[in-house]
Amino acid sequence: MKKNIELNEILHNADSRTVDKIAANYRAVDEKTSRRMYERCVSRIKNYSAEDGFSETFSAEPARKGNFFRIAGLTAVCAAAMGIFIYGLTNMKAPQPKPDTEQPVFFTETAVTTTVTSTDITGITTSKTEVSSAAAKTTSVSRNVTDSVSGTVTGTAGGNSADATSAVQSVRTSAPSATQAKAESTAAQVTSQPENETDKRLAEVIARGKAASGTFVREEKIIRGEIPADTPRPSVLEIAVTAIKSFSYDEITEFISSAFSVPDFADNSGNITEYWLNSDGTDKIVINESEESITRMNGSREYIIMGSPNIRDESVILKGMLYNMGIITLKKGYLWPSLRNDSYGYSDLGSYKFGYDTRMITSEEDLEALKAFNGATCPRAEMVLSGKLPESSHRLTLYEAEIFFSNCTSVNELVEEVSKVQYYPDLAIINGTENTIFYEIDTDGVESFPGYDKDIETMQLWITDNNTHGTSHDVTAVIKVNNQAGYLSDWFRYEHSDIDHQLWSDITNGLIK
Amino acid sequence: MTDSEIAAKMASDPEQGFRMLFDEYHNYVYTIAYNILRNTASSRDIEDCVVDVMSDTMMNYDHDNGGSLKAYIGTLAKHRAIDISRAISRKTARTLSVDDSPINEFVSDENVASNVENADIARIIMEKIEEMGPPDSEILIQKYFFDRNSTAIARVMKMNPVTVRSRCSRAVKRLKKILTELDITL
Numbered sequence: 001m002k003k004n005i006e007l008n009e010i011l012h013n014a015d016s017r018t019v020d021k022i023a024a025n026y027r028a029v030d031e032k033t034s035r036r037m038y039e040r041c042v043s044r045i046k047n048y049s050a051e052d053g054f055s056e057t058f059s060a061e062p063a064r065k066g067n068f069f070r071i072a073g074l075t076a077v078c079a080a081a082m083g084i085f086i087y088g089l090t091n092m093k094a095p096q097p098k099p100d101t102e103q104p105v106f107f108t109e110t111a112v113t114t115t116v117t118s119t120d121i122t123g124i125t126t127s128k129t130e131v132s133s134a135a136a137k138t139t140s141v142s143r144n145v146t147d148s149v150s151g152t153v154t155g156t157a158g159g160n161s162a163d164a165t166s167a168v169q170s171v172r173t174s175a176p177s178a179t180q181a182k183a184e185s186t187a188a189q190v191t192s193q194p195e196n197e198t199d200k201r202l203a204e205v206i207a208r209g210k211a212a213s214g215t216f217v218r219e220e221k222i223i224r225g226e227i228p229a230d231t232p233r234p235s236v237l238e239i240a241v242t243a244i245k246s247f248s249y250d251e252i253t254e255f256i257s258s259a260f261s262v263p264d265f266a267d268n269s270g271n272i273t274e275y276w277l278n279s280d281g282t283d284k285i286v287i288n289e290s291e292e293s294i295t296r297m298n299g300s301r302e303y304i305i306m307g308s309p310n311i312r313d314e315s316v317i318l319k320g321m322l323y324n325m326g327i328i329t330l331k332k333g334y335l336w337p338s339l340r341n342d343s344y345g346y347s348d349l350g351s352y353k354f355g356y357d358t359r360m361i362t363s364e365e366d367l368e369a370l371k372a373f374n375g376a377t378c379p380r381a382e383m384v385l386s387g388k389l390p391e392s393s394h395r396l397t398l399y400e401a402e403i404f405f406s407n408c409t410s411v412n413e414l415v416e417e418v419s420k421v422q423y424y425p426d427l428a429i430i431n432g433t434e435n436t437i438f439y440e441i442d443t444d445g446v447e448s449f450p451g452y453d454k455d456i457e458t459m460q461l462w463i464t465d466n467n468t469h470g471t472s473h474d475v476t477a478v479i480k481v482n483n484q485a486g487y488l489s490d491w492f493r494y495e496h497s498d499i500d501h502q503l504w505s506d507i508t509n510g511l512i513k
Numbered sequence: 514m515t516d517s518e519i520a521a522k523m524a525s526d527p528e529q530g531f532r533m534l535f536d537e538y539h540n541y542v543y544t545i546a547y548n549i550l551r552n553t554a555s556s557r558d559i560e561d562c563v564v565d566v567m568s569d570t571m572m573n574y575d576h577d578n579g580g581s582l583k584a585y586i587g588t589l590a591k592h593r594a595i596d597i598s599r600a601i602s603r604k605t606a607r608t609l610s611v612d613d614s615p616i617n618e619f620v621s622d623e624n625v626a627s628n629v630e631n632a633d634i635a636r637i638i639m640e641k642i643e644e645m646g647p648p649d650s651e652i653l654i655q656k657y658f659f660d661r662n663s664t665a666i667a668r669v670m671k672m673n674p675v676t677v678r679s680r681c682s683r684a685v686k687r688l689k690k691i692l693t694e695l696d697i698t699l
Contacts, residue, residue, distance in 0.1 A: 007638070007685075007699055008657040012551065014635035020587070021639060023544035026654045030668040037563050038535050044568040045531065280532075443679045447686070457676045 035278055198223060214267035218276075221262055233277060234259040239285060239296075249292045256285060256294070379507075380424035389424065396422045397442040398449065401461055401479060402492065411475040411497035415463060415507070425507060426460075435465040437507060441479065451491060455483040459491075465504065475499045516582035524576045531571050538583070542566045542590040547659065549594035553601045562597050566590045634697060641691050648672065649684035656681055 014022075029037070202223045209215040221227045239256060256275055257263070264281060265274040271290045277283040286295045364385065367378055383389035400421055408414040418439065425437040441459040446452055459481050466474045475498065479491040514537055523530030546562040554562075566589050574585060642650045648670060655666040663681065667674040689699045 007653075007688075008660060010631055010635050010638060011654075011658045012548075013631045014639065015632040018632070018635050018639050019545065019548045022654055022658055023541045023548075023587075025643075026540070026544070026651055026658075027669050028540040028543035028547065028659065030665075031671075032668075033560065034539060037539060037560055037567070038532075040560075040564045041535060041568045041571070042531070044564060045571055440675065444682055446679075447683065457673070457679060 035282075039279060209265075212265070212267075213269075214265055214272070216264065217266050218262050218264045227262060231261055232259075233275075235277070249294070252294055253287055256287065376427050376429045378427055380422075380426050383424050394421060395442045396439045396461060397444060398446055398459060398479075401441055402449070405477075405479075405492040405494065408494075410499075411463060411477045411494055412499045412503065414477050414494065415499060415503060418461065419503075419507065428507070435504075436462060438462045438480075449491075451481075451489070453481075453483070453488065456481055456488065458482045465499065475504075520574070520576045520582055523571065523574070527571070531567075534571060534582075535567055538570075538586050539563060539567060541583070542586060545587060545590040546594040546597075549591065550598055551660070553598045558597055558601070559594075562590070562594050566593050569593075637695065637697070638688075638692065641688060641695075644691075645684060645687065649680055649687070652677055652681045653684055653688065 011018075011022075202220065205216050205219045205223060209220075218227070218231070222229050222231070234256075238259065239252070257273075260275045263273045264276040264284070266272070271288055273287045273289070274281065275285045275287070277285065277296075284297055286297055287293075288295070367381060367385070380389065384391050384393075396418060401418075404414050404417045408417060422439055426440045427436070427438050429436045439461045441461055443456065443459050446456055446459070459479055461477065461479050463475060463477045466476065474496055476496070477492075477494040481488045481491055514533060519530065519533045519537060521530075522533050542563045543559065546559050546566070550559050550562065566586065570582075570586050570589060574582065642653050644650075645653070651670060652666055655661045655669060656663075661669070663674045663677040666672070666677045666681075670677070685699070692699060
């Protein structure tokens with residue numbers, strides 16, 4: 001069966017059994033996509049339920065039907081005309097109703113959030129004004145809105161009350177749909193929510209809160225109509241950036257509380273407050289006031305944004321932030337148990353200070369975060385982001401590094417050779433006492449090197465200047481080998497060498513950009 | 514989580530039931546849809562397909578007489594993906610040049626013998642990939658079935674892209690070696 005094949009081509013043409021196997025055993029989407037699809041499904045199901053189960057529909061006939069429907073329609077019109085004629089005869093002095101030629105308006109069940117009684121005239125009047133201005137862009141909708149609100153008041157008298165404010169929201173959200181529907185249908189649907197339905201929902205949320213020893217504040221407020229259902233939720237990135245900038249519990253909590261405007265959950269003790277990053281609370285920020293800790297809980301994973309019962313340290317905060325932002329590469333299993341253990345000294349953490357991967361940088365924000373973390377600049381990433389260097393440009397390989405180490409007689413020479421194959425280092429840290437640049441190494445072929453370990457994940461060429469105060473330099477070059485947990489060993493160490501001052505400054509300061 | 518547990522939950526507590534259904538099957542549906550729509554549709558279309566299938570299952574699956582949930586959802590996914598693919602093809606067909614030879618429409622571009630052989634090879638490769646174990650097996654599937662780059666794979670697998678890249682390169686080498694012994698050259 002000797003055959004030259006392309007792996008992707010062969011897998012793409014696999015039979016259904018193989019595809020089923022892949023489908024059943026492997027992840028197909030990332031968490032974000034998965035969450036997005038879930039939310040879309042839920043909203044689709046809710047819409048379906050609203051249309052199917054909770055709507056009261058007044059007249060719903062599509063404009064285009066077959067001959068049968070035309071005849072039936074004609075008959076119905078005749079009957080209606082006859083009815084109107086008889087009605088006219090019997091109510092000669094009554095005011096004539098205006099003919100109803102309005103286009104459809106859909107009031108969805110989900111948009112109706114609060115109950116207002118028919119005595120709340122001010123509320124209704126205000127709502128009408130708002131509706132008119134909101135719908136001014138779509139003239140076909142504006143009159144319907146007024147009619148709809150009127151209809152709502154009438155409904156209240158009949159036992160079914162619906163909120164005028166909610167109606168406004170409904171019209172706002174449904175205006176485009178209504179406009180679209182104009183072209184497709186002549187139906188008009190008006191949905192109202194029974195008062196007891198709102199009460200029922202509220203009671204259910206309160207009961208759920210009681211069971212959790214707290215209150216689902218946001219949900220309750222939405223049901224009561226105190227805040228709109230789409231009250232914004234900031235992203236974790238915004239929180240991370242704030243945390244990196246401030247380092248203060250008070251500042252971060254203040255930012256979080258103002259950015260969210262209302263917590264999703266508050267426990268009865270007043271200590272725990274939750275701000276959800278998604279609608280179902282599977283990803284959330286938890287603030288513990290008594291411990292002054294801020295934690296992000298994403299499913300079963302926890303990231304300390306600030307503080308913990310045991311540890312208060314800037315590096316911990318920043319590590320948590322950078323980890324959240326996908327910049328730190330240390331694995332959860334390794335990082336968090338060590339942070340939670342008092343006996344694990346901060347110096348150990350310090351040794352992993354630069355244990356992140358600069359190739360993960362995808363935006364200016366990531367660069368800023370790295371700078372905030374330890375003053376590091378990322379020349380290569382900066383050049384790539386600014387479009388001056390292609391992302392695929394050559395990267396120092398392990399083979400090249402080996403040749404340079406064996407052929408060069410000084411670090412100065414080594415740096416010159418390295419800069420010929422990859423000019424911009426991945427990282428430059430200039431902090432006055434110890435300047436470092438490093439290059440992420442392409443590890444292709446690492447298996448053939450002596451000292452190979454199957455756990456090797458990444459390799460970096462570090463060039464460190466330990467003496468920055470004088471004119472002479474004491475430079476070390478070494479390839480650091482890392483496994484999943486972090487540092488594993490050193491390869492090709494070259495110590496105590498001098499380096500050309502100008503070359504070094506050019507590279508570290510990025511002057512040749 | 515068994516199908517019957519999910520079905521029972523869908524009936525008793527629809528919200529929770531749907532969560533369970535989604536968690537259990539959205540990857541499954543996505544993969545099936547992706548396999549059919551890969552060449553014709555955008556990733557947004559594939560997502561749409563998943564959303565349609567998952568929500569349709571929730572709304573229409575008959576808990577008592579619906580048969581196996583997995584089979585139901587798999588069939589629904591295939592049919593829906595084929596529908597989408599046809600709809601897209603129809604749109605594309607309208608923009609075809611009049612110079613295109615209509616006779617080609619009647620010529621099958623499938624080589625049955627070759628397809629059978631490819632399916633056999635795919636099965637063997639799949640077995641060998643699975644034998645490599647996670648995370649290498651998953652990285653290879655992500656790269657060569659889902660056509661993802663290392664950053665995207667890292668996102669899905671919650672790994673570091675560099676790790677993904679180096680593991681992938683090593684895994685391919687290992688796979689090549691294994692397959693060479695079976696007379697298959699990558």
